[in-house]
Amino acid sequence: MLTMATTETELPALSSLGTSAVAPETDEVEYPERHWIAQSVGHGDAVWQAVAALRHYFRERADVLVAMELVVYYQRGNNTVWLQPDVQVVFGVEHCGSRGSFKVWEEGKAPDFVLEVASPSTAENDALHKAREYARIGVREYWRLDPAGSLMETPLEGYVASAGQYEQVQPVEGTGRDGALRSRVLGLELRSQRRDGVTVLMFIDPRTGEEFDGTLEAAERERDRAVRDRDEANQRIRELEARLRLSDKSA
Numbered sequence: 225m226l227t228m229a230t231t232e233t234e235l236p237a238l239s240s241l242g243t244s245a246v247a248p249e250t251d252e253v254e255y256p257e258r259h260w261i262a263q264s265v266g267h268g269d270a271v272w273q274a275v276a277a278l279r280h281y282f283r284e285r286a287d288v289l290v291a292m293e294l295v296v297y298y299q300r301g302n303n304t305v306w307l308q309p310d311v312q313v314v315f316g317v318e319h320c321g322s323r324g325s326f327k328v329w330e331e332g333k334a335p336d337f338v339l340e341v342a343s344p345s346t347a348e349n350d351a352l353h354k355a356r357e358y359a360r361i362g363v364r365e366y367w368r369l370d371p372a373g374s375l376m377e378t379p380l381e382g383y384v385a386s387a388g389q390y391e392q393v394q395p396v397e398g399t400g401r402d403g404a405l406r407s408r409v410l411g412l413e414l415r416s417q418r419r420d421g422v423t424v425l426m427f428i429d430p431r432t433g434e435e436f437d438g439t440l441e442a443a444e445r446e447r448d449r450a451v452r453d454r455d456e457a458n459q460r461i462r463e464l465e466a467r468l469r470l471s472d473k474s475a
Contacts, residue, residue: 255303257324258295266371266422270341271310274369274425277438278313281412281427289314291326296335298328298361307357311339313410334362337409339425342368342375355383359390365409366390369416371423379416379423380405404428 275292282288289312296307306325312335314326328334338358358366366383370376382393382405395403396413404413413428417437428435 253301253303255295255297255306255325255327258293258306258308267341267343269422270369270371270424273438274311274339274341275438277425277427277436278311278410280436280438281429282313286319287316289317289319289323289326291323294323295325296328296361297325298334298357300327300329307354307361309335309338310341311337313337315409328361334358336363337365337367337407338363339367339369342370342372344372344375355390359385365393365407367407367414369423369425373418373423379418380414380425382407382414384408406430 271292275290278290282290291309291312291314293308293310294312296309296312297303297305298307299305312326314331314333314335314337316333317331326335340354355366362385364385368376368381370379373379383390384393393405393407396406404415406413410427411430413430415426415428416423417426418424424437426435426437
């Protein structure tokens, strides 16, 4: 079993990494897109579902970027060092679908939230090298999910930058939501769930208690609920109008 050995990683100031926004035309180095291949069906499904869920949740926010396998370059002038998070969320940047990569120095910041989905070929790299680099460039929260259920000590781990260190996120107490972990960056609670032999990631909105996971079935349930809410609201309006008509007649 592997655990992330970076809970004491120092987080440098972003300015020390050259993250000040720089006009792209001043940089002559090419920063190519990178290809991605899912390590397994479960791995690919876990990544896709997490992205779908987060894009749906932040669908009305034009200043939130949710990206899948978008390459992050973090050293201006050096295209040989890069990271490719399975899932990243960035607040305060333009949601632009034409990005071929994410350059930290152009955006003025690192991703706020990163999720890596473990596989036998990537678990050790995620736990060691990537964790150190995410900490170094200033990623505020780093999460790991184990769809196989055999690569990590727990199926879901979260780490948050606090006082210059990465500290492990502890389960939320007193909610009755099966040991959910709270992401302060996302404003959501996360928990793992075993389904059809694969561990999937579930999101919970703590304001409403609504749980969602990005699957088609979840989207259909959300759409059905919206239709029911609309029909119920229309029915209440019709009933109110009918009462008002009766009141006018009796006056």
